[in-house]
Amino acid sequence: MNTALYYRLGAPWLxxxxxxxxxxxxxxGFHILTFHDVFQGEQESFARLIDHVxxxxxxxxxxxxxxxxxxxxxxxxxAGRVPCLITFDDGYVSDATVAAKVLNKRGIKAVYxxxxxxxxxxxxxxxxxxxxxxxxxxxxxxxxxxxxWDDLARLRDAxxxxxxxxxxxxxxxxxxxxxxxxxIVESAAVLQQRLAVKxxxxxxxxxxxxxxxxxxxxxxxxxxEFCCTGLRGLNTTPVSRFALLRQPIDPSSPFDYQRLxxxxxxxxxxxxxxxxxxxxxx
Ligand SMILES: [Zn+2]
Numbered sequence: 001m002n003t004a005l006y007y008r009l010g011a012p013w014l015x016x017x018x019x020x021x022x023x024x025x026x027x028x029g030f031h032i033l034t035f036h037d038v039f040q041g042e043q044e045s046f047a048r049l050i051d052h053v054x055x056x057x058x059x060x061x062x063x064x065x066x067x068x069x070x071x072x073x074x075x076x077x078x079a080g081r082v083p084c085l086i087t088f089d090d091g092y093v094s095d096a097t098v099a100a101k102v103l104n105k106r107g108i109k110a111v112y113x114x115x116x117x118x119x120x121x122x123x124x125x126x127x128x129x130x131x132x133x134x135x136x137x138x139x140x141x142x143x144x145x146x147x148x149w150d151d152l153a154r155l156r157d158a159x160x161x162x163x164x165x166x167x168x169x170x171x172x173x174x175x176x177x178x179x180x181x182x183x184i185v186e187s188a189a190v191l192q193q194r195l196a197v198k199x200x201x202x203x204x205x206x207x208x209x210x211x212x213x214x215x216x217x218x219x220x221x222x223x224x225e226f227c228c229t230g231l232r233g234l235n236t237t238p239v240s241r242f243a244l245l246r247q248p249i250d251p252s253s254p255f256d257y258q259r260l261x262x263x264x265x266x267x268x269x270x271x272x273x274x275x276x277x278x279x280x281x282x
Pocket of ligand 1: 089090134165169205206
């Protein structure tokens with residue numbers, strides 16, 4: 001099924017999902033939302049989604065999730081409300097802009113996952129690298145660039161959490177042991193050196209079950225305290241802190257489709273992959 005068809009099905013799917021939900025007990029857990037490049041033209045729809053999340057779900061800070069995941073705090077009370085943590089992958093400059101324009105004004109703290117080696121590539125070459133490394137030669141909707149180290153330092157100073165997304169956005173399941181170690185461990189060292197903060201969070205590139213394996217997890221565990229996947233699902237207690245499930249959301253998709261992601265209406269498609277991931281991360 002293509003994306004356009006999924007989007008068209010969003011509204012009726014959401015209605016069916018709500019009816020079915022009426023027959024099951026209220027959900028107890030939290031969601032982690034993932035955004036990629038929030039373009040200038042998407043800032044308004046991004047702000048609208050964030051305000052919807054504040055009103056209907058509630059926002060978690062990274063430190064809230066750290067405490068819940070390590071068992072030192074409980075989920076905030078709220079009948080049937082599933083609060084959300086906001087995260088961004090890849091480190092696009094546009095995501096630093098939405099921090100300044102949307103998140104900081106609302107007092108929201110997010111996690112930014114970045115690739116240190118890609119940020120050091122000269123600006124004029126970045127779009128080509130993004131096309132090859134991140135989009136794997138599929139069409140990119142518009143010219144993209146990464147944020148600078150100064151942008152990243154400003155995010156850190158505003159209280160956001162900086163995590164590693166590997167050194168150079170490699171598929172960890174497809175590279176050698178030595179490369180894997182470099183991508184996972186060295187990226188933490190570079191971030192620590194440049195930002196003077198030891199990164200505790202990691203998110204592996206591409207996020208699907210085929211882009212990760214047990215060997216990578218052994219290294220991730222040695223270098224980080226929390227790891228996010230791109231697999232959809234509700235994070236329930238006891239939380240597996242190395243398999244934090246996330247809901248990718250495109251702010252340019254229809255609002256009903258965004259709300260479908262927010263209430264876990266797409267999770268069933270990931271259930272098998274999540275089961276496999278949990279085996280590696282227990
Ligand atoms: Zn990525």
